Amino acid sequence: MFSCLNYKMLLLCALLITFFGSCKKFLEMPLKDKLPQDNLFSDEQGFMDALTGVYLGMGKTASGADKGLYTHDLTMGMLSVMVNNYPNASTSPLNDGLFANVSKFDYEQVGVKQEIRSIWSSMYNNIANLNNLLTYIDAKEGIFTRDYYYRVKGESIALRALFHFDLARMFGQSPAIGMNERAIPYVRVFSAQATPMVPLGSALDSCIADLIQAKDLLAKADTSKLNGGTSDLFSSYTQNRMNYWATKALLARVYLYKGDVVKAKQMAMEVIGSKKFPLSTSNVAVATASVRDRLFSGELIFSLYSTNLKTNNEALFNVGSGSPLQLPLASKNAIYGTTAPFDWRLSWFDNNSRGTNVPSKYFQDANLPYDLQNIVPLIRISEMYYIVAECENIAGNLSVGANYLNQVRMARGLNPLAPSETQDAVTLSNEISKEYKKEFIQEGQSFFYYKRLNKDLKIETGTTMQVPENAYVFPIPDKENEYNPQRKEVTKILFH
Structure with missing residues (x-):
């Protein structure tokens, strides 16, 4: 059996943490410098x-x-290219032409095929790491202090669900047509033994079961420090982790993907009702703000902290030579409009250092406070409002659905939609689609929204590329298909 958290990997983590050790967020906690597998889970710090x-x-x-x-x-890369956030990607040489081939949905092209395989193996590597941790944690419950046992176990199970859900959303069919089609292996045991593929519906059920268990565990942990630090680093900045509210929000997302609108609405309403993630009341992202909060960070339920963010952003949108990825003015105007009141999300576009207007959601301004640095949104409170709006629309409650959609519109500087603009289920659904397109630029969620409803990608995105029938389904890596259902190749793939 391969050890997921082997010595080399953990030394790499330790080096990363040490390098950025001047900061105080959870991911910058110092790791041990001696972590052989036999001793890794001997104490609380190892977990x-x-x-x-x-x-x-x-x-x-x-x-x-x-x-x-x-x-x-x-987020800002492949999935954003697939929904035509950057129309010039089709001719871009960036990443050795990866985006040009991704924009054509050429999944057989060598570079695209390799990147998809890398996504698959990286996700299952993370899952294996979590399963390894979960193998030991119950027997060591007594070594934990404070609420750390519930926090570590709850977050681990919730993350396992997140990774499987995103794998199912990439490699499975649209739930509108393929709930009974095989999707992915759902792996809950750390073992070299193979795990067979399961249908999409079964994978979603397993995600839900994991998330319910995680939610119940995390309910016993303190979530008061969502976006702040304390002397207890492990309890700080939990907005950047799979916290209790993020688990509920992910449940809402999974329930909606499955088609259970009653439970999706319930979970979304509970997150909204917590009032921990209030919608913005002013344009904190505007260029004239003394400090630009480009992400509307107070609305983020779960965001990932990454010290690589500036490097990744610069490589795509502020390149030293050639053309950066762009959304041209005509496309931007078509999405966000050109008449007053102006959409605050237009503040997500700026000129780069060469004077080219580009998506700027991830720019790291020089005076950016620490709390706002290096953040990638993964779940927003606005999505919870969209989910409620969609569920109410499906239930025939048009005015209620429109009200939830309008609350986000007003939190983006727009006027509420008039009743005549949401007079039936189709028009309200169209307005929800417009909001996904505006809100989730550079975040990847629009792709999954279109896929869930099996929408025509060419029509929705306005791409000039031909969109093949299989555009929504990433191909399972060749070696995985070769060895399924036994999955004897799993450890070779995970640790390539």
């Missing part, structure tokens, strides 16, 4: 180190440090 390693793993893929998993491929 915290193991969990920290997984969060670090969310910021990189097996293909290289320049292509982060949740800081690149699944």
Whole structure:
């Protein structure tokens, strides 16, 4: 059996943490410098180190440090290219032409195929790390202090669900047409033994079961320090971790993907009702603000902290030569409008150092306070409002659904939609679609929204590329298919 949290990996984590050791967020907690597998889970710190390693793993893929998993491929990179956030990607030489081929959905092209395989292996590597931790944790419950047992175990199970859910959303069929089609292996045991593929519906059920268990565990942990630090680093900045509210929000997302609108609405309403993530009342992202909060960070339920963010952003949107990825003026105007009142989300576009207007959501301004640095949004409170709006629309409660949609619109400087603009289910659904397109630029969630509803990608995104029938389904890596259902290749893939 391979050891997921082997000595080399943990030394790498330790080096990363040490290098950025002047900061105080959870991912910058010092790790042990001697972490053989036999001793890793001998004390509380070993479990915290193991969990920290997984969060670090969310910021990189097996293909290289320049292509982060949740800081690149699944946010500002591949998934954003697939919904035409950057129309010039089709001719871009960036990342050795990866984006040009991604924009054509050419999954058989060598570079694209390798990156998809890297996403698969990196996700399952993270899952293996979590399963390894969970193998030991119950027997060591007595070594934990404070609420750390519930926090570590709860976050680990919730992250396992997150990774499986995103794998299912990439490699499975759209739930609108393929709930009974095989999707992915759902792996709950740390073992070299193979795990067979399961249908999409089964994978979603397993995600829900994990998230419910995680939610119940995290309910016993303190979540008061969502965006702040204390002397107890492990309890600080929990907004940057799979906290209790993030677990509920992810449950809302999974329930909606499955088609359970009653439970999706319930979970979303509980997160909204917590009042811990209030919608913005002013344009904190505007260029004239003394400190630009480009991400509307107070609305983030779960965000990933990544010290690679500036490097990844610069490589795509502020390149020293050639053209950066861009959304041209005509496309931007079509999405955000050109008449007053102006959408505050237009503040997500600025000129780079060469005077080219680019998406600037991830720019790291020189005077950015520590709390706002190096953050990648993964779940926003606005999505919870969209989920409620959609669920109410499906239930025939148009005015209620429109009200939840309008609350986000007003939190972006726009007027509420008039009743005549949401007079039936189709028009309200169209307005929700417009909001996803505006809100989640550079975040990857629009791709999954279109896929969930099996929308026509060419129509929705306005791409000039031909969109093949299989555009929504990433191909399972060749070696995985070759060895399924036994999955004897699993450890070779995970640790490539």
